[in-house]
Amino acid sequence: MFDTLEKINGATLQHGRAHNRVYLMDTEQYNWDLLIENMKTIAHKKEYDKILSRVPEEAIDVFKSKGYTVEAKIPKLYNGEQAGYFLADYLSSERANSPSQVKKTITSVKTIALAANSSSEDAFFALPDHLEIRKLGEKDLPSIIRLHEMAFQSYPFPIHDPEYLKQLLHENHEFYGLFENDALLVSAILKIQENESSVEIMDFATHPNYNGQNLNYYLVQEIKQRVSSNKYKTLYALVRATSYGLNITFSKHGFILGGTLMNNTVIRGNLESMNVWYCNLSEA
Structure with a gap:
């Protein structure tokens, strides 16, 4: 579907x-x-x-x-x-509308994430020696598909189809991955919007065995550095509003909370609200 x-x-x-x-x-x-x-x-x-x-x-x-x-x-x-x-x-x-308990969780996540906001200098952590981050290409598609199969029970687009992923790579998308000993642990898809000079970080996928280890932190850090060195002016992401870890990660990296899209996206079978985090790169 x-x-x-x-x-x-x-x-x-x-x-x-x-x-x-x-x-x-x-x-x-x-x-x-x-x-x-x-x-x-x-x-x-x-x-x-x-x-x-x-x-x-x-x-x-x-x-x-x-x-x-x-x-x-x-x-x-x-x-x-x-x-x-x-x-x-x-x-x-x-x-x-959302249940009151969900609203309380969203408010709690925002409060804690906003309190974690810091400058890029304070947020920087060197990548551990046993990890590697690199831009992904067609040769990495089998690894990406395996990770997607483990990370996503369902998805609105055919991200398990190599031809679809090839199309994305050739049509204004970039893929990045974090590896340990050549094993892909975390991936992210970037949508490059040339006509707007903006980049959207989409679709983080994390190996289930590494959930909770906050490896996304290093990937966001690397993506922000790479995008900042190019001509793009705004970097943003939609993040599950009840996820403490990822919201805190974006806030720590100096992203600003732009608002919440209520009951917006189905993730793992659940309808989720999404927080919008952005960074105006010329001001970062």
Whole structure:
């Protein structure tokens, strides 16, 4: 059960049963009224219960007038100049609400993560000698697929398919991995958005035997250093809002909390809220 990527009037939409939502990922057109109408038509036809849109600041008044609410903001997301916003329209009251205990956990995670915020200098830890981080290529696909099979019970895209991963590698994505004795322990996929001068860190996968060891810390550190040395101006990630470890990791590396996307993403069969962490690299 994979999500669909669809181009409509210059906009790229991700939608499907995996997350039961429509997600406006990016757009090259600015007829916001028509785009909002088209997304709502798809959502009603497919019986989705959330529409999430990532748009530049110039669009937020139109989206708000149609009932959308701002869930997160990334200043200077677009080419280091215009802010980007995540706005949501909930088509069911159930999707819009979370149990009180989950809300308490999300609040606790934010509080502890924000308290851990530090400068890049204070956050730096040398990679242990027995570990190695490198950019991954086609020769690493078998290792990536094995790790994905162990880390993800289900996924909205065919990340176990070598042809799909090859396509990502050739179409504005980069893969990074952390190894111990040539065994891939942690991987991450980066989506390079050249037209925005931004990079999104996506899809951390950790070998189940190494969960809880915070190896993501070293991978985030390396990715931030590599991206900072290039022309990109903003680095961001969507992180499971109830995960203490990964939220603390991003905060320690100087990322800023931009907001929370409520009941947004299905992970391991559970509907999860996602915190948006960002770093404006020119200011880091």
